[in-house]
Every structure is written in C-alpha cells, then in structure tokens.
Amino acid sequence: MDLVSQAKQVLVGGVSSPVRAFKAVGGRPLIMARGHGSRMFDSNGKSYTDYCLSWGALILGHAHPAVSKAARSTISLGSSFGTTTKPEIEIAQAIVKRIPSMDKVRFVNSGTEATMSAVRLARSFTKRSKVVKFDGCYHGHVDDLLTVAGSGVAGLPTSSSKGIPPEHVGNTLSLPFNDATQLAITLDRHWQDIACVIVEPVPGNMGVVLPLPGFLKTLRALTKKLGIVLIFDEVMTGFRSNPGGAQADFKVAPDLTCLGKIIGGGYPVGAYGGRADIMRHLAPLGDTYQAGTFSGNPLVMAAGLATLKTLTPAVYKKLNDHSEEFVKATNARLSGHEVPARLVNYQSMVSIRLSKDPVHNYTQARAAAFDPVYARLFHHLLQQGVYWPPANLETFFISTRHTPKDLNHLSLQIQKFLLQSNL
Numbered sequence: 001m002d003l004v005s006q007a008k009q010v011l012v013g014g015v016s017s018p019v020r021a022f023k024a025v026g027g028r029p030l031i032m033a034r035g036h037g038s039r040m041f042d043s044n045g046k047s048y049t050d051y052c053l054s055w056g057a058l059i060l061g062h063a064h065p066a067v068s069k070a071a072r073s074t075i076s077l078g079s080s081f082g083t084t085t086k087p088e089i090e091i092a093q094a095i096v097k098r099i100p101s102m103d104k105v106r107f108v109n110s111g112t113e114a115t116m117s118a119v120r121l122a123r124s125f126t127k128r129s130k131v132v133k134f135d136g137c138y139h140g141h142v143d144d145l146l147t148v149a150g151s152g153v154a155g156l157p158t159s160s161s162k163g164i165p166p167e168h169v170g171n172t173l174s175l176p177f178n179d180a181t182q183l184a185i186t187l188d189r190h191w192q193d194i195a196c197v198i199v200e201p202v203p204g205n206m207g208v209v210l211p212l213p214g215f216l217k218t219l220r221a222l223t224k225k226l227g228i229v230l231i232f233d234e235v236m237t238g239f240r241s242n243p244g245g246a247q248a249d250f251k252v253a254p255d256l257t258c259l260g261k262i263i264g265g266g267y268p269v270g271a272y273g274g275r276a277d278i279m280r281h282l283a284p285l286g287d288t289y290q291a292g293t294f295s296g297n298p299l300v301m302a303a304g305l306a307t308l309k310t311l312t313p314a315v316y317k318k319l320n321d322h323s324e325e326f327v328k329a330t331n332a333r334l335s336g337h338e339v340p341a342r343l344v345n346y347q348s349m350v351s352i353r354l355s356k357d358p359v360h361n362y363t364q365a366r367a368a369a370f371d372p373v374y375a376r377l378f379h380h381l382l383q384q385g386v387y388w389p390p391a392n393l394e395t396f397f398i399s400t401r402h403t404p405k406d407l408n409h410l411s412l413q414i415q416k417f418l419l420q421s422n423l
C-alpha cells in the first residue's frame, strides 16, 4: 500500500492540517521526504520548487546551513528542560530590539496559541469581553476568532467551524477589512464592551490584501481614543519584509503583537508581546493565566535566533527586490495578453487574483477567486515541478534561496497556463 493510502488509514483525511489534503484543488496529497534550499522532494524522489515554504515559515528556504547548525548544536545539549534557557533570552532580546512596540515577550508553541492568549490578556487588561476582527483574516483555530475567517476555513460554509458554542463567537464582531467608516461606527457604538481589535495588518489569508492608505492609522487612532487594545497578528508578516514587521512598514505601533512561523526557523513556535503595562497582567506577575510544557523550547529558540541573525537588511533588500521584479515581470506578461489575472504582493508574500478587479476585502477576494481555474493552475504547476498553496485564498512565499531562474520558470508557467486556458 502506498504512503498516501497508509496515511488515510490512520490520519484524518491523511493529514494533520486540512488544507494539506488538496480538497480545494483535488488530486492526491503529496508526502514530502526532504528539502534543500528552494526545493523539496516527495517520497518518490520527485523534486519541486517550493513556494508554500511551510506556510511562510521558511523564509531562508529548507535546511539553511546556519539554522541547521544552530539546531544541531542545541539538540546535542538536551531537548527540553522546563526552565528558561539562554537561547530563549537571546531571541527575546533580538525581538524586542527589532520591534520597538514589544517591551516584553511570551513564547508559546503556535500562532493559534499566541492569538488566543493575546485576546485573553486584552480581555483581562480592559475588563471587557467583545473582540473585533476582520472578515477573511485568519488568526488560527481559536474558537472566538473562527468566524468569517480566511485560510482553510474559507472552504467551509459561512467560513466558520462546527463545534463552537454560540456564546464563544457571540462576543466577536467581524467587520469588512479596509472599511474605516464601518469600523468607526462599530467602535463608537460598542466601545465600552470591546476589549480588543485583532487584525492581520496585511492580510495573507484571503490572498494578499494591502491596507488602504490611512486604514491602519485610523484603526490605531480610534482604539487608542477608546481604550481598546490593538493586536497586530504578525504571525505571517512578522520578519517577512523587514526586521520590524508590517508595523514598521506602515508606521503604526499596536499594543500587542502576535508572532509565529519565521521566528521558529522552521520549528513549531508562537509568541506574543507588547506594552509592559499590559504584559505584567500575565502570570506569574499578574493573574491572567497562560502556560506551556514546551514553551520557549531551546531547539526552536536557537533555530529562530539563527534565522533572525541571518536576516540582515541586505538580505531583506535582495529578497524584496527579487520579489518585486518577479511580480512586475509576471504582471507585464499577463497584462500584455489581456488575461484576467494578476499577482498581488506585499514584498515576498504573493497571491494570484483571477480577475482584474481590485481586491480590498474578503467579499471582493471571494469574487476574484475562480476555484476550478485555480485548481487546474495548481496541477499544471505541480506537473512542472512547482509546489504552491493547494487552495485559492492562500498566499505563496518567496525565500532567500529562490533564484531568478526559479522565479522566471514560475512566471513563464503561470503565463503559459493562463494563455492556454482561454480565460
């Protein structure tokens, strides 16, 4: 029996996380065996240029020598101590130095834990219950935040999950992203009950959506005025385009920031942190409880630290420039042929819209998503040795290890497919 069939016997749908099952694009999910640089190799030895990159975690590509070295030398010292360790202190120092809005950090094991804990802390700090989020943003599978959510949840009816008691989402208000008027009306009406607003500053879970000029600044001004905690979920954008995150690019400082993906160097991680006066409400200093057996695991911390150290301004510049050139060149190719498709990017976070209409929110993102065409494009690319996200409303990522040749191949294959498809 092949590995996929074996997986299906013992793992739900053959996977440990839903989008990996290829439900949105059809076909048999892949089982990967190893990765190196921009490439990964499946269990049959076939190689793929990887633009999924463990959902954005692998900004330095697979098995980067500096990251592997740090992980190897840490592992030989023991795996977990249940105490604070030096790599944990060092990476926390590196994070607070690079992200000035973060005075203090707490490490957890996933982005989901980070957002869940940040919301709890905001509720404790403000003594209020309601949470405002935005349609199409995904903050992990936290009960209170799984409503009108993007990413894999977008494939389920109403973009929500069964099994969540109504009282959990009863305190959650989900608003259209980029609509400052609706935001102002809602905050004005409910502010006395609103603990926090949580947002992906540049959403990547409904494809890439850029914030309209002034939207994040308005959000900051309103929340500050009304005593509402502003949480930036930078699990995807954190350390992606520069050392300071999207908050540095858009010059908006949130009260709390959630991190994940890149800061683990490819190992399981999450973190949240921010203003010292809020963070001190967290146990052991305060009485807001949150804990974890493996939190701050030294292997993860060492791999993450090696990643952050490797990401110098020069490395970011090269990555961002390559990404920009790739998107421009691809869009020039597509527009020359009047194909209703284009790439949208925030530096090295990129997605494809199968439409020429602008996309500023989730409703527009869904309208610009032609799932059957995306599924065929996905399989065309797979045949050409390119792996990118097996669902339409996801983002694909470029790493520091993708070469101009890799990117040119992807660009040509997108064009070739779209021209053949007669869209």
Ligand SMILES: Cc1ncc(COP(=O)(O)O)c(C=O)c1O
Pocket (backbone or CB within 6 Å): 055, 109, 110, 111, 112, 113, 115, 138, 139, 140, 141, 151, 200, 205, 233, 234, 235, 236, 260, 261, 269, 270
């Ligand atoms: C913006 C954002 N927040 C939170 C999460 C959840 O992170 P994790 O999958 O590590 O729980 C994700 C995952 O993709 C994400 O993109």
